[in-house]
Amino acid sequence: MASTTDAPARRTRSTASGRGRGRGRDAAGPRATFGQLLPYLFEHRGILSFILVLSVLGALTTLAQPLLVGQVITVVEEGVPVGPLVWVLVALVVVSALLSGYQHYLLQRTGEGVVRSSRMHLARKILRLPISEFDTRRTGDLVSRVGSDTTLLRAVLTQGLVEAVGGAVTFLGALIAMIVLDAVLLGLTVIVIGIAIATVSLLSLRVRDASRRAQDKIGDVAAAVERAIGAVRTIRAAGATERETAAIEAETDGAYREGVKVAKISALIVPIAGIAMQLSLLVVIGVGGIRVASGATSVANLVMFIIFLFMLILPLGQAFGAVTSVNQALGALGRIREVLDLPDEDAHDRDGGPAVAVAGPANAGAAPEAPAIAFDEVRFAYASRAVDGGADAGEGDTAVEGTTSGPAGVSAGSGEARDVLRGVSFEVPRGQRVALVGPSGAGKSTTFALIERFYDPTAGVVRMGGLDLRTIDRADLRAQIGYVEQDAPVLAGSIRDNLTLGSPDATDDECVAVLRAVNLGAVLDRDPAGLAAPVGEDGIMLSGGERQRLAIARALLAAPPVLLLDESTSSLDGVNERMMREAIDAVAEGRTLIVIAHRLSTVVDSDRIVVLDDGEVVGEGTHSELVESTPLYRELAKHQLLV
Numbered sequence: 244m245a246s247t248t249d250a251p252a253r254r255t256r257s258t259a260s261g262r263g264r265g266r267g268r269d270a271a272g273p274r275a276t277f278g279q280l281l282p283y284l285f286e287h288r289g290i291l292s293f294i295l296v297l298s299v300l301g302a303l304t305t306l307a308q309p310l311l312v313g314q315v316i317t318v319v320e321e322g323v324p325v326g327p328l329v330w331v332l333v334a335l336v337v338v339s340a341l342l343s344g345y346q347h348y349l350l351q352r353t354g355e356g357v358v359r360s361s362r363m364h365l366a367r368k369i370l371r372l373p374i375s376e377f378d379t380r381r382t383g384d385l386v387s388r389v390g391s392d393t394t395l396l397r398a399v400l401t402q403g404l405v406e407a408v409g410g411a412v413t414f415l416g417a418l419i420a421m422i423v424l425d426a427v428l429l430g431l432t433v434i435v436i437g438i439a440i441a442t443v444s445l446l447s448l449r450v451r452d453a454s455r456r457a458q459d460k461i462g463d464v465a466a467a468v469e470r471a472i473g474a475v476r477t478i479r480a481a482g483a484t485e486r487e488t489a490a491i492e493a494e495t496d497g498a499y500r501e502g503v504k505v506a507k508i509s510a511l512i513v514p515i516a517g518i519a520m521q522l523s524l525l526v527v528i529g530v531g532g533i534r535v536a537s538g539a540t541s542v543a544n545l546v547m548f549i550i551f552l553f554m555l556i557l558p559l560g561q562a563f564g565a566v567t568s569v570n571q572a573l574g575a576l577g578r579i580r581e582v583l584d585l586p587d588e589d590a591h592d593r594d595g596g597p598a599v600a601v602a603g604p605a606n607a608g609a610a611p612e613a614p615a616i617a618f619d620e621v622r623f624a625y626a627s628r629a630v631d632g633g634a635d636a637g638e639g640d641t642a643v644e645g646t647t648s649g650p651a652g653v654s655a656g657s658g659e660a661r662d663v664l665r666g667v668s669f670e671v672p673r674g675q676r677v678a679l680v681g682p683s684g685a686g687k688s689t690t691f692a693l694i695e696r697f698y699d700p701t702a703g704v705v706r707m708g709g710l711d712l713r714t715i716d717r718a719d720l721r722a723q724i725g726y727v728e729q730d731a732p733v734l735a736g737s738i739r740d741n742l743t744l745g746s747p748d749a750t751d752d753e754c755v756a757v758l759r760a761v762n763l764g765a766v767l768d769r770d771p772a773g774l775a776a777p778v779g780e781d782g783i784m785l786s787g788g789e790r791q792r793l794a795i796a797r798a799l800l801a802a803p804p805v806l807l808l809d810e811s812t813s814s815l816d817g818v819n820e821r822m823m824r825e826a827i828d829a830v831a832e833g834r835t836l837i838v839i840a841h842r843l844s845t846v847v848d849s850d851r852i853v854v855l856d857d858g859e860v861v862g863e864g865t866h867s868e869l870v871e872s873t874p875l876y877r878e879l880a881k882h883q884l885l886v
């Protein structure tokens with residue numbers, strides 16, 4: 244999961260995965276309704292209709308059984324042989340059992356289908372969320388929604404809907420038969436059962452809320468584990484393993500407690516259902532016995548009534564049993580929908596263009612002479628908000644959802660957020676090599692995030708070829724830009740997978756050529772599998788510098804006209820540094836290159852250097868010009884022994 248996001252987002256996420264979550268969330272998030280489940284079922288309408296037919300058939304075969312039993316009793320009372328009737332009865336029992344087995348299998352299968360499609364929708368959505376969502380949501384919790392919450396949807400089908408329909412047919416059939424057989428007895432039964440139904444319905448809402456909280460807690464556990472695994476080296480080195488384990492245990496305890504709450508509520512449901520069943524049976528036997536004795540009804544009728552009573556109670560028992568799992572599913576669906584209902588990154592564009600009015604000739608069309616990239620009085624602040632309580636916002640921060648200004652959630656929204664860029668203007672002419680330098684936190688990586696449109700500016704305009712970025716389709720824009728992150732992640736997979744991420748049609752020869760261009764040819768010798776050799780967690784390990792060169796090779800392969808390179812801060816030894824410089828030279832060939840440089844030695848020969856300090860441009864020019872004109876640059880250069 245942590246592999247393809249941008250640097251600023253990743254950096255914040257490690258803090259965003261902090262503890263102290265849950266503020267403003269325990270009031271239970273959006274509660275899903277049964278109606279929201281229907282689209283998931285609709286996808287499988289064909290097979291579900293078939294299952295419904297099966298269950299109605301099953302119900303009918305079940306309903307026919309007491310009638311036959313009544314017949315048998317009457318026939319026995321009359322002293323006539325019962326042979327054929329018994330055989331019909333046996334056949335009915337067998338057919339109804341077979342139908343129910345087959346139906347069960349089909350239901351499970353369809354349930355798995357519902358889980359699969361909800362997982363696909365969710366994963367699809369998560370990968371398309373605005374980058375700002377990843378600043379405030381915890382990865383572990385998102386993973387838990389895909390893995391665990393979706394599983395709970397299955398219960399709706401298997402225990403819920405279709406059994407309910409089959410049960411309803413049996414229920415209704417039994418009810419009608421009972422009215423005909425003995426309305427008085429039925430009246431008494433209905434009173435007992437009615438009270439049970441009312442109680443269980445009340446409890447069911449509490450199950451749903453409790454279960455939603457339980458699932459939230461499971462998300463918290465996943466997030467805590469993810470946080471710890473993500474920083475395992477630091478934690479180990481800091482001797483914080485015990486503390487982190489304790490933090491995870493605290494989350495696990497929380498999940499346990501919420502799970503127990505669900506268990507307590509559903510534990511009430513089972514005895515209520517049991518008592519209702521036993522009471523109604525006792526009432527029927529007692530009152531029914533008196534009525535047989537007084538001649539108001541016959542023994543055969545009473546026996547049939549009792550069997551129908553079981554048929555009435557059985558689906559009811561199933562329904563009571565399903566209350567917990569269906570409500571768990573609805574709780575989980577609430578968590579799933581919460582993510583599915585978020586707008587896609589580009590939803591904002593589709594809904595009618597930029598929210599900020601674009602002034603000037605920005606939209607006049609790409610001009611060949613316009614600079615490749617231009618920042619015009621750009622201001623930007625990261626939205627400070629806590630979505631699922633996971634953001635490491637300070638105490639007193641309110642957890643408000645959806646406070647960002649645009650539907651894409653890309654601009655600052657709270658008004659309190661600090662401006663990270665404060666009126667930044669600079670131009671990058673086509674084909675030139677421009678470096679951004681400045682102290683840590685000056686806003687350099689943020690500049691790249693704006694060029695990639697991970698976020699939109701709060702004010703001002705970023706242009707590419709003279710066009711406001713907000714008027715360019717995101718996919719088209721990104722196809723023009725290569726982006727090498729500061730801590731370029733290696734994706735689990737082969738070297739080839741890593742290289743061809745953005746250019747799936749590249750040939751092996753092209754892959755080898757770009758590896759050589761960035762001085763990574765030797766990596767191919769480390770494993771006999773060559774390009775197919777796995778890298779990352781279960782394969783060849785790459786150093787920080789090598790990872791970044793692999794990322795540069797990936798960008799080279801895609802051959803974008805503009806390349807953004809956030810130079811690795813990891814210290815490179817002389818050889819590696821030379822290799823990196825050669826790699827950068829290789830990519831600079833024939834394209835516009837913007838480098839965020841941490842080592843001035845990398846940039847002294849740039850066409851232009853932009854010096855950023857605390858969100859403002861404080862100097863612009865060549866190395867020698869800046870040494871003269873800009874004290875901050877002179878300071879940086881002095882530290883790095885360049886003057």
Ligand SMILES: Nc1ncnc2c1ncn2[C@@H]1O[C@H](COP(=O)(O)OP(=O)(O)OP(=O)(O)O)[C@@H](O)[C@H]1O
Nearest residue numbers: 251252255378625663682683684685686687688689
């Ligand atoms: N995703 C984010 N959410 C909120 N604030 C952020 C985010 N990313 C960066 N910031 C803040 O924005 C400011 C500028 O960060 P940025 O990463 O752009 O600086 P930088 O100049 O690239 O620093 P460095 O040289 O250390 O990489 C910092 O104060 C940082 O804390």
